[in-house]
Amino acid sequence: MIRAPRGTNDILPPESYRWICLEALLRRLSKVYNFEEIRTPMFEHTELFSRTVGETTDIVQKEMYTFQDKGGRDLTLRPEGTAPVVRAFLERGLDGGALPKKLFYLGPMFRYEKPQAGRYREFMQYGVEILGSPSAYSDVEVIHLGVRIAEELGLLGTTLFINTIGCPVCRKNHREDLIKHLSRRAGELCPDCLARLDKNPLRVLDCKNEPCREVATDAPLMKEYLCSDCEQHWITLQSILESVGLEYTVDPTLVRGLDYYTKTVFELKWPPLGAQDTIIGGGRYDGLIEELGGRPGPGVGFAMGLERLLLASEKGEKPIEPVMFIDCFVVMPESEDQEVSQEIANKGFELLSDFRCSRLSGDFDPLRRSVRAQMKHANRLNAKYVAIIGEEEIKQGLVTIRSMEHGWQKQVSVDRVSDFMKEEVLGGSN
Numbered sequence: 001m002i003r004a005p006r007g008t009n010d011i012l013p014p015e016s017y018r019w020i021c022l023e024a025l026l027r028r029l030s031k032v033y034n035f036e037e038i039r040t041p042m043f044e045h046t047e048l049f050s051r052t053v054g055e056t057t058d059i060v061q062k063e064m065y066t067f068q069d070k071g072g073r074d075l076t077l078r079p080e081g082t083a084p085v086v087r088a089f090l091e092r093g094l095d096g097g098a099l100p101k102k103l104f105y106l107g108p109m110f111r112y113e114k115p116q117a118g119r120y121r122e123f124m125q126y127g128v129e130i131l132g133s134p135s136a137y138s139d140v141e142v143i144h145l146g147v148r149i150a151e152e153l154g155l156l157g158t159t160l161f162i163n164t165i166g167c168p169v170c171r172k173n174h175r176e177d178l179i180k181h182l183s184r185r186a187g188e189l190c191p192d193c194l195a196r197l198d199k200n201p202l203r204v205l206d207c208k209n210e211p212c213r214e215v216a217t218d219a220p221l222m223k224e225y226l227c228s229d230c231e232q233h234w235i236t237l238q239s240i241l242e243s244v245g246l247e248y249t250v251d252p253t254l255v256r257g258l259d260y261y262t263k264t265v266f267e268l269k270w271p272p273l274g275a276q277d278t279i280i281g282g283g284r285y286d287g288l289i290e291e292l293g294g295r296p297g298p299g300v301g302f303a304m305g306l307e308r309l310l311l312a313s314e315k316g317e318k319p320i321e322p323v324m325f326i327d328c329f330v331v332m333p334e335s336e337d338q339e340v341s342q343e344i345a346n347k348g349f350e351l352l353s354d355f356r357c358s359r360l361s362g363d364f365d366p367l368r369r370s371v372r373a374q375m376k377h378a379n380r381l382n383a384k385y386v387a388i389i390g391e392e393e394i395k396q397g398l399v400t401i402r403s404m405e406h407g408w409q410k411q412v413s414v415d416r417v418s419d420f421m422k423e424e425v426l427g428g429s430n
Ligand SMILES: [Zn+2]
Pocket: 166, 167, 168, 169, 170, 171, 226, 227, 228, 229, 230, 231
């Protein structure tokens, strides 16, 4: 037997209903904040990610699904959504249109990571980007949306962590002092951190290993080095967060994993998830558009993994309950008379087709087991009504309708039964 590749997931019903609900919620809230959907390809030129995400990041060093196609092109299954969105923004000339451009994406990403609870090698991500706005109000707009998503999912008690990592101008001085500090305690760092100490010292602050975290606690803080522009942005950001009632905690060690962030970085955490409690991560990336060959322009956004969000939802106040039912199940009893049996099946199937044309959801048992088994099937599908068309019904031109919710049973003439059911199910609204 051929099995699914490691780290992939088959989403089966009823789980798929939870996904539909979650995706609908995300689309609805995107609309509320006026983000429009963008769909980019699932694979891109490898260079797009190595240039933007950063050569020193785990994603680029260890986690990318990179391959050569038959034309010898170096391609990578997208490990994240921001670089492709910015690539499309530039390539399709959106930067020449009305700004800012507010886009959201919802789709699979691919990373070669160690599979664990709620983490897959193919995983679904939702993210938003505001391109072309330097305003701190835009930062708060995306943060507000992230918090609203958590609230709508019933995740109470989330904590918003924010930090500023400055811009290339002010980061330069901080970087030098940080490298000095880290070099003094290089013996305590993990091999990964040691290797990227010179190239990307900020990432050491992001390391999850305890000794590295210890070294990070008294490292020089970015906020002492901010240039006046970054300082102003940082102060404004906090005052806007306060004005809209978003509580936050400043975490000076929060740096996010990707190279392209500038100024604001933030994470929304939900403690009941345990060790992996970050549900949203994002920030500002004012250098990314230029890095990809556009005129310099600001951007801000966030991404969230849907697997972890669903895991959280199950532990939250409002778990997404799959609502599964059909409007009507058509029961077609067999007759001893072969010809009558056939007629029953024909009439029953015709009836079902009428229902479906009237936008009533319906089903039947193509294996045509006993009436008892057909009723059981109807129950399993959570049918609201059952329509029985048997030998007696055929003779009298009737259909027996049974309400599974209310327990009543009525006989309705074959000609009227479609209208009757429409009235029952849709309340005559259609
Ligand atoms: Zn700066």
